[in-house]
Every structure is written in structure tokens, then in C-alpha cells.
Amino acid sequence: MALKERDEFSGQMTTGHEWNGIKELNTPVPRLLWFFLISMVLFGLVWTLLMPSWPGVSGYFRGLLGSDQHEAVRQSMVEAETERSVWTARLVDEDFDSLAGDDAIMTVVRQTGPMLFGDNCAGCHGVEAKGNLGYPNIAEAPMMWGDDADTIAETIRVGINAVHPETRYAQMLAFGRDQMLSGADINLLVDYLEDLGGRGTMSADDREIAASLFADNCASCHGDDAMGMTDTGAPNLTDAFWTHGGDRSSIRRSIYNGRQVTMPSWEGRLSEAQIRLLTLYVMDMRTATP
Ligand code: HEC
Ligand code: HEC
Known part of the structure; x- marks a missing residue:
């Protein structure tokens, strides 16, 4: 153990520790560092006195300034919630005609609808519901x-064909696979549907046979004029909209194999107000599209 001595290069004292001739300088912590350290501690103490801070047994120290961000957040949430519950209640209580005619409600519908539809419906029906x-x-x-x-x-x-005790039920029968109609009959019916859609070139004789096939097998669900029936949920077969494809082979497949698809039921997953809001949103899209 060597003695403390003044280092001749730096002018500082050594600690007195020495390893094989290497001596340890006793360099003090710079003053600036002390200054920052102490002012930080002081700032921290003052801050915890002013703001909500120290935990206690039955709560926490609320701070001399009494500022409370929890309370501020809670209050703004309460405000948003009451505002919402006003139109939530209106959506549930009022009939659709008066809701659809109300600009304030329709503004809410147009603002909230896209998000609600995007989250729940667009995956199947597409973002634009097309x-x-x-x-x-x-x-x-x-x-x-x-x-x-x-x-x-x-x-x-x-829903449709969904797991809900009151679900709507719809099924297009498999006329070919279940041997209710021959392949030739089905081809005639495909021609007939194209003809009804204004795309066909059927002879008058074939047309007559096909019309009676349709009357016997299809009209009970799709209607005598093939324009669809809301009682059975069977679609209009004379327009340009096809769920399962409107080309010959898709139409043929619909008739041969049948179709049964599921629209989920939303009761329980969406609130009544949300279901009614989506209804207004869908109605609004339908009137907006020419
Ligand atoms: C899992 C896919 C799927 C989701 C998600 C879905 N749908 Fe559907 N939806 C269908 C199918 C399939 C049909 C057609 C059922 C049929 O043809 O029998 C349908 C039919 C409908 C119909 C009836 C159409 C008519 O011609 O009468 C409405 C209205 C509808 N959906 C609205 C919605 C809304 C609103 C949502 C969101 C809350 C939604 N759907 C979510 C699959 C879905
Ligand atoms: C029991 C009722 C029922 C009968 C009978 C029936 N259909 Fe359908 N059909 C439906 C329903 C319901 C759909 C819709 C199914 C769906 O979208 O999932 C449908 C869908 C179709 C489609 C597909 C439409 C599309 O948009 O893609 C075609 C094509 C069709 N039917 C033709 C016929 C023809 C032709 C007959 C007679 C041979 C017939 N249907 C008899 C109920 C019926």
C-alpha cells in the first residue's frame, strides 16, 4: 500500500492504490454532474408533491395541484356515451321512415356505417356491398x-340458413344431381333463363317446352315470371345480378348441384341499434346507387 501523493501530470491526488507501478488517480465527480443529479432529485420531489403520486393504503396522494387525468378521461367518456345513447335510443325506438328522413341520424349512419360494415360484413359482401x-x-x-x-x-x-331459431331458410334444389331433371332439360332451362335475360336465341318450340319445365319445377320458388319471390328468398333470374355466376356453366351448375349458402345471424353479436344502423346504411347505399 503506497501513500497518497499528488500526481505530477494531472495535479490530482492518487487514492494510494497501486498495482505493479500503476497508481489510481482520485478524480472527483465533475461539479456539473452533481448539479444535475441534485436538481433532478429536487425536481422529482417537488413534482411528486404537486401531482398525484405516492401510493397509500387506501388510495394515493392526490397532489397539491389536484390534477386528475383519470377523472378528465372519465368525464369525456361519459359525455361521449350520453351523446351516443341519445341516438342509440332513437335508433331503437323510432321507425325507419322517420330515421331515414332525419339528417342528424343519417350523418351518424354515414360516419359509423362504413366502419361497422367493414368490420362485420365487407368480408363477404365486399367493401362497397356489391x-x-x-x-x-x-x-x-x-x-x-x-x-x-x-x-x-x-x-x-x-340470418339465412344460420344457427338461429328463427333463421330464414332458403335452398336451391340439386335438380341434376338428385335426378329430378335430365341433362337435356337442364340445358333447355339454361337457354330459357338466358332468353328471359334478353340474351337467348331459342326456337319457339324449345321455348314452350322450357317454359313448362320452369312452371312445373321452378315457379313455385322463383315465381311464374322468374322474377323471384320474397317468400322463398329465391332470386330474380331475369336480371343481371347473379350470386353464383351468370355465365352458362355457372347457371347450369346452380341448377344441377343446387345452392345453399349461409348468411350469419347477427343477433347477440351486434346490438339492436347497430343492426338498425347497418340497415339504414345498406338502404342508404341502395338509394345512392342509380
Ligand atoms: C360469412 C359471410 C357473410 C357475412 C359476414 C355477412 N353476410 Fe350477408 N349474406 C351472406 C350470404 C351468403 C347471403 C345470401 C344468402 C342466400 O342467398 O340465401 C347474405 C344475404 C344478406 C342479405 C339479404 C340479401 C337479400 O337479397 O335479401 C342482407 C341484407 C345481408 N346479407 C346483410 C349483411 C350485413 C349487414 C352483414 C354484416 C352485419 C352481413 N350481411 C354479413 C353472407 C354473409
Ligand atoms: C325450393 C325452392 C326453389 C326451387 C324449386 C328452385 N329454386 Fe332456384 N333458387 C332457390 C333459392 C333459395 C336460390 C338462392 C340460393 C342461394 O343464393 O344460395 C336459388 C338460386 C337459383 C339460381 C342461382 C341464382 C344466382 O343468383 O346465382 C339459379 C340459376 C336457379 N335458382 C335456377 C332455378 C331453376 C332453373 C329452377 C327450376 C328447375 C329452380 N331454380 C328451382 C330456390 C329454388
């Missing part, structure tokens, strides 16, 4: 179950 293969266009096509608001709301509530 459908995908297997999922109908609900922005433009005639509604299979009817296009008044109450019917649409009911469809959303109970």
Missing part, C-alpha cells in the same frame, strides 16, 4: 327477401 362470388350484391341487386327496411333488419338479425 358482392363476391357466392355472396350477393346488396347495394344494387333486388333483395331476395324484400327491400323494405324492416325486412332487411330482420334478415340481418336472424
